[in-house]
Amino acid sequence: MSGLGWQALRQQGAGGHLRKQKAQRAVFALSILVPLIASFAIFWIYPVIRGFLGSFTAWRGFEPRAEFVGLHQYARAFRDPVFTISLRNTFYYALLTVPLDIVLALSLALAVQASGAVKGYLRAAYFLPVVTSTIATALVWKWLYQPSFGLINQLLELAHLPTQRWLISTRMAMPSIAIYAIWKSLGFNMVIFAAGLTTISETYYDAAKVDGANHWQVFRRVTLPLLQPTLTFVVITAVIGSLQVFGPVYVMSGDPPGGPNNSTMVVAVLQWTTAFRDLELGYGSAMGLVLFFIILALTLVQLRVLRTRWEY
Amino acid sequence: MRSSDAVISRPYRSLTGRAGRALLQALLTLGSLAMIAPFYWMIATAFKPREEVMVFPPTWWPNAPTLRGFAEILTLRGGGFPVYFRNSLLVTLSVTFLVLLTSVMAGYLFAKYRFPGRNLLFVFVMSLLMIPFSISIIPMYALMGRLGWTNSYWPLIVPSAYSPFGIFLMNQFMHSIPNDLIDAGRIDGASEYDILFRIIVPLSMAPLGALGIFTFMWSWDDFLWPLVIIDEARLYTLPLGLGQLRGRMGSDVAAMAAGASVAVLPVIIVYLFAQRHFVEGIALTGLKG
Numbered sequence: 001m002s003g004l005g006w007q008a009l010r011q012q013g014a015g016g017h018l019r020k021q022k023a024q025r026a027v028f029a030l031s032i033l034v035p036l037i038a039s040f041a042i043f044w045i046y047p048v049i050r051g052f053l054g055s056f057t058a059w060r061g062f063e064p065r066a067e068f069v070g071l072h073q074y075a076r077a078f079r080d081p082v083f084t085i086s087l088r089n090t091f092y093y094a095l096l097t098v099p100l101d102i103v104l105a106l107s108l109a110l111a112v113q114a115s116g117a118v119k120g121y122l123r124a125a126y127f128l129p130v131v132t133s134t135i136a137t138a139l140v141w142k143w144l145y146q147p148s149f150g151l152i153n154q155l156l157e158l159a160h161l162p163t164q165r166w167l168i169s170t171r172m173a174m175p176s177i178a179i180y181a182i183w184k185s186l187g188f189n190m191v192i193f194a195a196g197l198t199t200i201s202e203t204y205y206d207a208a209k210v211d212g213a214n215h216w217q218v219f220r221r222v223t224l225p226l227l228q229p230t231l232t233f234v235v236i237t238a239v240i241g242s243l244q245v246f247g248p249v250y251v252m253s254g255d256p257p258g259g260p261n262n263s264t265m266v267v268a269v270l271q272w273t274t275a276f277r278d279l280e281l282g283y284g285s286a287m288g289l290v291l292f293f294i295i296l297a298l299t300l301v302q303l304r305v306l307r308t309r310w311e312y
Numbered sequence: 313m314r315s316s317d318a319v320i321s322r323p324y325r326s327l328t329g330r331a332g333r334a335l336l337q338a339l340l341t342l343g344s345l346a347m348i349a350p351f352y353w354m355i356a357t358a359f360k361p362r363e364e365v366m367v368f369p370p371t372w373w374p375n376a377p378t379l380r381g382f383a384e385i386l387t388l389r390g391g392g393f394p395v396y397f398r399n400s401l402l403v404t405l406s407v408t409f410l411v412l413l414t415s416v417m418a419g420y421l422f423a424k425y426r427f428p429g430r431n432l433l434f435v436f437v438m439s440l441l442m443i444p445f446s447i448s449i450i451p452m453y454a455l456m457g458r459l460g461w462t463n464s465y466w467p468l469i470v471p472s473a474y475s476p477f478g479i480f481l482m483n484q485f486m487h488s489i490p491n492d493l494i495d496a497g498r499i500d501g502a503s504e505y506d507i508l509f510r511i512i513v514p515l516s517m518a519p520l521g522a523l524g525i526f527t528f529m530w531s532w533d534d535f536l537w538p539l540v541i542i543d544e545a546r547l548y549t550l551p552l553g554l555g556q557l558r559g560r561m562g563s564d565v566a567a568m569a570a571g572a573s574v575a576v577l578p579v580i581i582v583y584l585f586a587q588r589h590f591v592e593g594i595a596l597t598g599l600k601g
Contacts, residue, residue, distance in 0.1 A: 021498065024503065024504055025425070025504055027504075028504035028505065028508075029421060029425055029427055032417045032418060032421050033421070033427075033433075035414075036414065036418055036437075036474060037433075039471075039473060039474045040437065040440065040474060042455075043452070043455075043470075043471040043474075044440050044443065044448065046451070046455070047447070047448035047449075047451035047452045047455065048443060048447050048448055048451075050451035050454070050455075051447045051448055051450055051451045052447070054450065054451065062457070108340070108343070111336050111339070111340055112340065114333070114336060115333050115336035115337050115340065120587070121344075122340055122341065122344050123587075123591065124583075124584065124587055125344035125345075125347045125348050126343070126344060126347055127583075127587075127590065127591060128347060128348065128351065128580065128583070129347060129350075130594070131529060131579055131580070131583045131590060132351075132575075132576045132579055132580065133532065133533055133550065133551060133554070133572075133575045133576055133579070134533050134535065134551070135533075135535055135550075135551040135554045135555055135575070136354075136550075136551075136554055136571070136572035136573075136575040136576045137350065137572070137576070139554055139557065139558060139568055139571075139572050140350050140351075140353065140354045140569065140572050141350060142558065143353075143357065143565055143568065143569070144350060144353065148366075149365065149366040149367075149368070149370075151349075151353050151370060154368060154369065154370050157368070158369060183346075183347065183350075186347075187347070188594060191591055191594050191595050192594070192595060194595070195595035240444070244444055244445070244446060246535070246536050247535045247536065247551075250535075250539075250555070250558075251555065251558050254558075255558070267446070268446060268536070271446060271449075272536070272539075272540070275449075275450050275453075276453070276540055281450050281453075281454065284450050285447075285450050285451075287446075288444075288446035288447045288449065288450065289446075289447060291444065291446045292443075292444050292446060292447050295444055296442070299442075
């Protein structure tokens, strides 16, 4: 009884103040929401819709009106030998980079953990390529790969080993870019794995030890299953990133990018050439959407596989 | 004995013993040399005179160090590297500031306010994380033309002001701030903005630092979008300025190496001073993802 009376009294006295506070909160919320929604609508939603619609038109250059052509641009893409090559090269790049990157990064994280206290400069060294500019480091690597005066061939020569033509050979160009890409991202994935490893409780390892498990069994039955969320994250982000590779290929493959002889032509580079050199905006949009659906499908498949495989 | 052992025990420790651990350390050190070697070679090349760049066997450090390579990049199109550097700094600092501001505001709103459609809007913003740039890049290019923003800094700053990832990260963190703190502020008569900037922001410094480093690194490195939207050399950012040097291979490698050094060294210096924050920031952003 008395509680009710107190509440009524309080509401009477503070009513105006509460109303004012409520209005103030609404103004505050709107001042955040209105620009947020406007920004996402203009710079995210509109371009996606426009790109989707544009892929069904003969959108070219700066012409304001574009003729509707249905699925023509998609049909054209799959008939275009360069686009087919770019799809194959994109998958090839992902296959060259992702598995090796993950195995090396996980091994490094485990090695750091097993070797006890690791000096700060070691961690700094592995992480250095991650924080430095892609274009700058890709340029430096392009010079390292230079056939006659690049450091790599010079070292091979000093060691009396056969030299390679690296970026100017159609066979070696893509693996050369892949080696650079692994060097660049290794430290990133290593740090993510190291963070994942610290979340695994010591008690699991102690239990495994009591059961007499050997090191491989500990890794296979304890570490790997418990690291699964981290592994899922790393694999999926690495695959998504590798399928969209642009900068390293653009810098390292020469002018026009994608060479020699289309051996490093990936979808993102071909889309850039198509849309911004040839000004075929509709065709470029179709290429972008094909890439998007591939990424989406692969991500869903990986989520399924990685989620179910080691559940226990 | 057992207890002190447990504190420092690591799962694969007995794999190794002292000798094994020394071997691992040696291997890790060797690997780290491979990670650093390209940077060393970049700096050594930057100081070499033209002739010395192309000799066999290579000189490990320039016999006759010169600043010619650096002088060369001062006078490129549009004002050269001083201008590119200033542009990069301007764009990156603006984007980072805006992302931090909008992320802390939106993250707070989504975590601590109730309003109709809140969950739906939040899920919607998160779904934007899955949109690859390959879909929106062409319409964005056309849109910038229609807005009359081509050949200005606007396309590099304004579309990047809101980050779904930043909103996600700050929203996650905001859930750990007790509501009582906010209510106490309201009872004391603080305005909503006071609460945000005097109570919430000071408590959010750790995730803001991580997000700031992450955003700075991403924006500093951004290449494809500037390449598409910036024509005039006076607006070049560092990656664009470097990109134009890719054709110089063979003609002036020292200048190319000098340009790469200028782009890389400031980040390395900041990184060496704030290494822990970089690594923790990456680990945080990775785990939350």
